[in-house]
Amino acid sequence: MHEAIFIAAKNRGNMSIETVLNKINDIEDWQEELYIELHQNPELSMQETETAATITKRLQQFGYEVEQIGGGVVGVLRNGEGPTVLYRADIDALPVKEATGLPYASTKTMIDRQGNEVPVMHACGHDLHIVAGLGAAALLADSCDEWSGTYIALFQPAEETAEGARSMVNDGLVDRIPKPDVALSQHVLTKPEAGKVGTTAGPVLSTAASMRITVYGKGSHGSMPHLGIDPIVLASSIVLRLQPIISREVNPFEMAVVTVGSIHSGTKANIIPAEAELQLNIRAYSEQVRDQIIAAIKRVVNAECEASNATAPAKIEVFDEYPLTNNDPEVNERVTAAMIKYLGADRVEKLDPVTASEDFSIVPTAFGVPYTYWGFGGFTPDQQVFPNHNPAFGPAMQPTLRTGTEAATVAVLSYLAK
Ligand SMILES: [Zn+2]
Numbered sequence: 001m002h003e004a005i006f007i008a009a010k011n012r013g014n015m016s017i018e019t020v021l022n023k024i025n026d027i028e029d030w031q032e033e034l035y036i037e038l039h040q041n042p043e044l045s046m047q048e049t050e051t052a053a054t055i056t057k058r059l060q061q062f063g064y065e066v067e068q069i070g071g072g073v074v075g076v077l078r079n080g081e082g083p084t085v086l087y088r089a090d091i092d093a094l095p096v097k098e099a100t101g102l103p104y105a106s107t108k109t110m111i112d113r114q115g116n117e118v119p120v121m122h123a124c125g126h127d128l129h130i131v132a133g134l135g136a137a138a139l140l141a142d143s144c145d146e147w148s149g150t151y152i153a154l155f156q157p158a159e160e161t162a163e164g165a166r167s168m169v170n171d172g173l174v175d176r177i178p179k180p181d182v183a184l185s186q187h188v189l190t191k192p193e194a195g196k197v198g199t200t201a202g203p204v205l206s207t208a209a210s211m212r213i214t215v216y217g218k219g220s221h222g223s224m225p226h227l228g229i230d231p232i233v234l235a236s237s238i239v240l241r242l243q244p245i246i247s248r249e250v251n252p253f254e255m256a257v258v259t260v261g262s263i264h265s266g267t268k269a270n271i272i273p274a275e276a277e278l279q280l281n282i283r284a285y286s287e288q289v290r291d292q293i294i295a296a297i298k299r300v301v302n303a304e305c306e307a308s309n310a311t312a313p314a315k316i317e318v319f320d321e322y323p324l325t326n327n328d329p330e331v332n333e334r335v336t337a338a339m340i341k342y343l344g345a346d347r348v349e350k351l352d353p354v355t356a357s358e359d360f361s362i363v364p365t366a367f368g369v370p371y372t373y374w375g376f377g378g379f380t381p382d383q384q385v386f387p388n389h390n391p392a393f394g395p396a397m398q399p400t401l402r403t404g405t406e407a408a409t410v411a412v413l414s415y416l417a418k
C-alpha cells in the first residue's frame with residue numbers, strides 16, 4: 001500500500017507542494033498574533049479548555065468537520081480519493097514560572113488538579129506546535145485543488161503527563177474519525193538551529209516511566225535511634241543500591257537512565273520520622289530494558305526494606321508511562337526526501353536520538369499504522385539556548401513558526417499532493 005503510493009507520488013512530481021508553500025506569507029500575520037495570544041494563555045495538562053475552544057473555532061473557520069475528543073480536538077477535511085494522513089500537535093503547558101524576559105511572557109497562574117495555585121508557561125513550545133498545526137490546516141484547506149485524500153488535524157492534550165493520547169483513544173478516537181494510513185508529528189527543539197529540521201529512522205525518543213516508592217520505618221526521638229527504625233537511612237541505601245542497576249545489570253550496549261528526582265522525609269533535626277518517599281524517573285530505548293529496570297528497582301527496594309527491618313512492605317507505584325517513539329523507516333524516508341526537496345538540503349539534518357519521551361505513538365498504535373516524528377529548531381545562532389522545560393526557554397518566534405508550518409505541510413503533502 002505504502003510502496004504503491006510512494007511510486008505514484010514519485011512519478012507525478014510534486015509541483016503542487018511549492019504552490020501550497022507559496023501561500024505561507026498570507027498566514028504569517030495571524031499565526032504570529034495567535035502565537036502571542038496562546039503563549040500568554042497557557043493551560044495545564046487535561047485543563048486545556050480555552051486552548052481547545054480556540055483550536056475548534058479556527059478549524060471550523062477553515063472548513064473542517066470538528067470534534068472534541070478526550071480533551072483534544074480533531075479536524076477532518078475530506079477532499080476526494082486518496083490516502084488519509086493524520087498530523088498531531090500537542091497543546092498543553094507546564095507549571096513553570098516564565099523567566100524569558102520576552103515582551104509576551106506568560107504571567108498566568110492556574111489552580112492545578114491538586115488544588116494549588118501554580119504559575120503556567122508554554123515551557124516546551126507546544127504553543128508553536130498548535131500554531132504550526134493550524135497553519136498547515138489553513139494551507140491545506142486553502143489549496144484543495146493541489147491535493148486529494150483526507151487530512152486529519154489532531155490536537156492532543158496532556159502530553160506532559162502522558163495522559164492525553166490515551167485520553168483521546170479511551171474517548172473513542174479510533175471509531176470517531178477516519179482510519180489514517182500514516183501519522184505524523186513534530187517537536188520544537190534546541191537542536192538543530194532555528195530554520196532547520198532534524199529527522200531520523202528508528203528509535204528517536206526513549207520509553208519512560210516514573211515510580212513513587214514509600215518505605216516504612218518507626219518514629220523515635222533523634223537521641224534514641226535504637227528505639228526506632230530509620231526510614232532516612234533505608235531510603236539512602238536504596239538510592240545508592242539503585243546505581244549499579246545501570247552499571248552492572250543492563251547490557252552496556254543499551255541506553256538506560258535511572259534518576260532519583262525527589263526524596264522526602266522528616267520535619268526536624270531531632271526526630272526520626274516514620275516513613276520516606278522517593279520519586280524515580282526511568283528512560284530506555286526498549287520496552288524490555290525498561291521492564292528489566294523496573295523489576296530490578298522493585299527487587300532492590302524490597303531487599304533493602306528487609307535489610308533495615310522495615311515495619312511494612314514498601315508501597316511501589318509506577319506512573320507517567322511513555323511508550324518508545326520508533327520511527328517507521330519508510331515513512332521517515334518519504335518525509336525526509338520531501339523536506340530535502342522543498343525546504344532545501346541545507347535545512348534538513350539527521351536528528352540524534354533524544355532521551356526525552358512522548359505519548360504521540362499511542363495514537364498511531366491505536367490505529368495500527370506507521371508513523372514518524374521529527375524535530376525542528378527553535379533557537380537562532382545569536383540566541384542563548386535554554387532547554388525545553390527551563391523557565392528561560394524562549395524560542396525565536398521566527399523563523400521557528402514558519403519552519404514548523406512548512407515542515408508539517410510538506411510532510412503531509414508528501415502523501416496527499418497531486
Ligand atoms: Zn513537549
Ligand SMILES: [Zn+2]
Nearest residue numbers: 124160388389
Ligand atoms: Zn515537554
